[in-house]
Amino acid sequence: MNRLKQTLRYRIKLFTLLGIVVVLIVVFSLASPFFLSVTNFVNVVVHSSILAILAIGMTCVIISGGLDLSVGSIIAFAGVVGVLAFRQTGSVILGLAACVTSGGAMGVLNGLLIGYMGINAFIATIATLAVFRGATLMITGGHTISVTDPAFNFLGQGQILRIPVIIPALAALYVLFFFVLRRSVLGRSLYAIGGNARAARVSGIRVRLVTLGVYVLSGTLAGICSVYVIGRLSSLQPWAGLGAEFETIVAIVLGGINIAGGEGDLLESLAGVAIIAIILNAINLVPTIDPFYQSVVKGGIILAAIAIYERFKIATSR
Amino acid sequence: MANHTELRVEQISKSFPGVRALQEVSIGFRSGRVHALVGENGAGKSTLVKIIAGVYRRDGGSILIDGQEVEIHDPRMANATGISVIHQEFSLFPELNVIQNLFIGMESTHAMGAVLDKRSMERRAREVLGRLGLSVAAGRPVKYFSVAEQQLMEIAKCLIRDAWLIIMDEPTSALSDSEKNTLFNIIRAMKEQGLAILYISHHLEEIAEIADEVSILRDGRLVGTYDVGAVSLANITNLMVGKDIELVFNRTRKEPGRRVLEVKDLAREGSFRDISFTLHRGEVLGLCGLLGFGHAEVCEALFGLLSPEEGTILLDGRTAGFTSPLEAMKAGIMYVPEDRKREGLIQTMNAEENLSLMSLHWLSKLGWIDLKNQAAVARALIDRLSIKVTTPKQGVDSLSGGNQQKVVIGKCLSRTPRLLILNDPTRGIDVGAKEEIYRIIDRLAGEGVAIIMISSELPEYVGLCDRVLVFRHGRIIKEFAHEAFDQNRILAYMLGTAEG
């Protein structure tokens, strides 16, 4: 009965999201003749791929009842580490590995502060956000490091059968983590901790460890992003990923996931990402949206979306 | 102080999607009387209370005070009409100090009702707390006070609100017996002063002790209202359940098997010391004591929730000091926590997920959960403990207290544990459910599981245990073998009134 209600609500949620996406598409197709086209669709995906990857990690973190605002900075810092490793050793493999693992390492710091020190996630990651960005500026001296290695660039710009590499990569990640959340011990532990941390502990879940783990996960995914960013920009930007964290959170909340934790599903965040992606792309594409109005439009649409959820009693709490 | 004489509910009905919680219930609560309200979980007690307290709106019927009809839209209004509720879960704010808590929502103010009149509040608070025989630093955050003190503060809150009808929902659930007695004295005093008290409890003996009349609810209907003198506890139980229960405890005892657990000189600063005992297969060992006497902490230590500072724990002869619940579980120790809501259940998960939570490490291969297996396990447990769910996927938040408790116990039984620790397994559940849990305990013992249990009701020790260890101030002061059981002596030792 109750379960049935839940599934029903879940469906409604997805349908609402779908509805919003459709409405947006219609509106923007009217506003711009270039909106509905295969190449533009590819653009939409490519332009939002960073958001999409970050959204995976952020969803896990939020389900566990946390928040990770440092991912944007991790992208930059992990990139630095990766590029330096690449420069030193000259080995691409090591470079890539360094990007990803260092991202994870930064996650460890977050995890320690939050899981073991018990510092509130929001505040802790705001601090580490500054730390990682600062470290990046310090090492790079604020300068761009250009990376013209074919391997990196292939990951960032290359195509397989005229499909950008990132698209299958994204698909793979999403399938993987969809199942991680649905049927892995880690996923289950995340839901448990987000739902009732103490009960989780009494039920033999290593709360601190899993908390640490989820931030490592989110950091690692940010590291993966940095690989892609370096490839796409064929350079390492000290300001790469600036503000990405908030865009990600917005996307997830647009997906109707409760920031309080314990609930949520990767499909929902995916939908949220789609909405953001479409809006951004449309703002680029519609010639008559005055640049001064971009953010006004963006904010208006976000508010509208939340209001609609409220109508269906979906979005909840802080 | 009693400005009213009677509150009557007439033909009250209330239904939620799928359930008819109350059907034409009519009861009268008179000042100067303690009116007990009993019934199994889901019988409609709390619904009725919530309607009187203005939390729910009733579907039908009427509420009359001194004969004329009143409307109670929200808690604020209830307060205004002199009705106060003391919920099982206290409604105190840990960060706020005593005075702020006592006057919360009805602060006395000067300067157009914005600025607090601290002096007058302080005066009033002292006076009321004095009446309850509680002398505390009124400026301190309540989080620094003991449960009993907080309980009294709850009552002080009602008095300060000039309540004449005070509703107490399971007021003793967190109290030790001595604290309980203090409470009863206060209740009697309030009765003298002409207050009406609506007393909700599962502990029938308490009702016999304190209540003047008792109303029994079953399935949302009023069975009847009786003078306590006029009915025996037995009939009350029967009337609640609707069928006769001749013997509540059906414990089949046999010779305990080989030794499973041996504890030597276990000690932890501020909790317990010199704790030594043994436990055998198929044996049920009761640890009893008053709140904070260390028996609960010993259980947590055995399960790796607390780390003892000295002493050894031998499991099947091998030393086993557990630093985390997981280790303990892997060694075959399972633990049913005392507080369902806080420690037992993940409210956002469904029954199946909750039931499999403690078995994830063997339900999974390489970190992936075998969902088929999980479903099977859950199914099995649901049948075995006859948990009432429409589907294993039902959210636990929608289950009745008894069934929730069964889920918590079920979590521990997905694999037969070597040692099962039950911390007050029948807390706040109805007679029917209790009885089933007694049977489960008996069956487990029969299967050779070694069981340690703590209970808030002495009869349970007597009815279920093979041995009882009495704790006092962190020490074991007395061991009773089954044949030597005697409620009163056990109690005497707990209270420290018994010699040697």
Add this chain to the structure above:
Amino acid sequence: MAKADRRRRAAGGPFFRLILEQYSILILVIAASAAFALFNPRFLTLENLINLSRQIVPMGLLALGASFVLIGGNLDLSAGVGATVCGAALGVTFVVTKNVALAFLVGIVTGLAIGTVNALFIAKAGFGSVIVTLAVMTILQGGIQLLLAGRIVFLSHPLFAFISRGTVAGIPFTFLVLVAFFLLAWYLLNQTKFGVHLYAAGGNRRIAEVVGIRIQRVHFLTFVISGLLMSVSGIVLVSRLALISPNLSGFPLLLNGVSAAVIGGISVTGGRGNAGGVFLGIIFIGVVSNAINFLNVTPEAQDLFRGLLVVFALIFQQLTIRRRLPAGSASGAGTGGAAGVKEVKGEL
């Protein structure tokens, strides 16, 4: 019970803990200042202290506003950008009408308006505060562009000059304003009904509802207060610069403010903290960011420096503030609902 309780107190030592809670941040401030003074003696000169007292004002006002919202258990991300928008509104009005009084009025009204909009969505309609204020912030970012049409607006009027450099008995006027607001805040939080109800609403929403506290109203008020403070902060900000430029960044200001509040003992989960702590918090942040320019920290290292110090402060504060109940078994029934959960979060 008596015995058990005595043990509780013994283990608790609540007063000592309370003291430590209060003064941990003070220790931090003193330590930091001392350290910086070692590197550069001029750091503690009167002149620099006066600079410091000027510099912390806009951030401090935002921190104060944030504190109200946080105690209520919400978050207002729009305050930072909001402040600059108020400044812009004030600037534009002044340039157009040349009427200072009107300009200030408009500035403050703008702030109140922003606060009210947040309040409507969050308090009245019950949307999540993070997301709403994030959206409002985005809109405001556009708003400031539209107001200024991307141009720099100069404010030349004795009044701005006075706010900027005026002193009373040698103390910068703006700093006095800040202090005044903190005294006011202290009064609101400790001496008024609103204060108590705010702590209650933030501490445990459900119970607060049951005891009949009008939570909506309380939350509504917090956002309006935040709006008011953001406008004042904006006014001080633009007066200090005597100009308002569209790339005047308010958001970092807010983040610093929130960090300050939390370092000052405000709990992000609501229901805990006090004005005094926040004041010390903003002084700490002020000292740090002042030192960064003062000690000639190389440009690239500045953010790292600041970030690390904040992390350190958070850890330090975490170590000193007690989260858990005094000793005593898991029989937490007494501590009640969300409070219980919060304690638990602390201990995990």
Add this chain to the structure above:
Amino acid sequence: MKGLRLVIMVALIGLVALSLGFARGNRPEREGTAAPEKPVVGAVMVDITNPFFVQVMQGGNTMGEALDVEIIWKSSEGSLEKQLALIESFIEQEVDCIWVDPLDPEAVKPPIRKALAAGIPTVTGANLVEVPGNVSTPFPSYDAFYQLTGMIAAYLGNEGSVVYMSGIPGNWILDQYQAGFEDGMKRFPDIDILSIQPAKMDPALAAQIMESWLTTYPKGSLDAVVFTTDPDMYAAIEAMKNAGRAGEFALFSQNGDLPAVEMIENGENGVKIDLLSHGIRIGAFNLMVAARLAKGEKFPEVLWFQYAPVMTEATWDKIVAAGYRKDVQKGDPFSEDYITPERAKEVIADAASEFSDWQPPK
């Protein structure tokens, strides 16, 4: 019920925003991009929240009027990812020319190549983007500040102490200024750079930095302050006034904003030299190039944009007397030796005419 009202309310907000967007569109007709007769230039700015780029748009629009082309302005909001996205959607829209103000010369190369491959001519402002077929209109940032140091040194008589307020670490152009400054100053061992602090284009920060400097360096221990951009200078000047020390130092800056120019004219606050780049000129210049490319004209691949140092004759005579000589490194950053504030004002006033029939130097 309430929910419903809100949905409507908020939906309205969204729609209003959108419609406003359409209304305030750069051109009345909706799918103007499809209109054949008028060539369309897609302009990708770095960040329009920066007054500088607003001036650029201003200059661009006036030049657009003059040469009768349509311009679609877009802002990368300071994010390179967004910038690339914008370029790609312009390719998607098949505009007639794309004008990018790159956040990073390396990173924009791939999409620029993509555009050229799609047959869309491209202009990259501010810095060199070496892609065959692409026209770069680099600023002489490095050389400009290299020369400026010469002037400063001459003004100070080759000895003294200066502080430098840099821009955003990591911003290519602004870093070029800093590099030019530091290298240039190396030539004058007797002038020490006491401190370099980044104002990050944030006036508030600029004021704060200035305050610390004022405290650190008492009267007489600091001779000159050099700013990367005028807005920083305005904020700093306010700080100096607060400390009652305005006019104590010689100030040097870059932009050629009207207020700064006027300060030079009236000799206020010690502002001595301001390099006239000015967004309006830059906008006009680049748009001119873009427009002509859109109309099929050809240009050499590198067109250096030129600054002009604004100062009074008095200042000029003084530094020349003190031995200032232009020594050009990569290329001459200045269109003229110096221009007076009066001239500067005229130039800013009609940027269109300065460049409308501009021809690349032989």
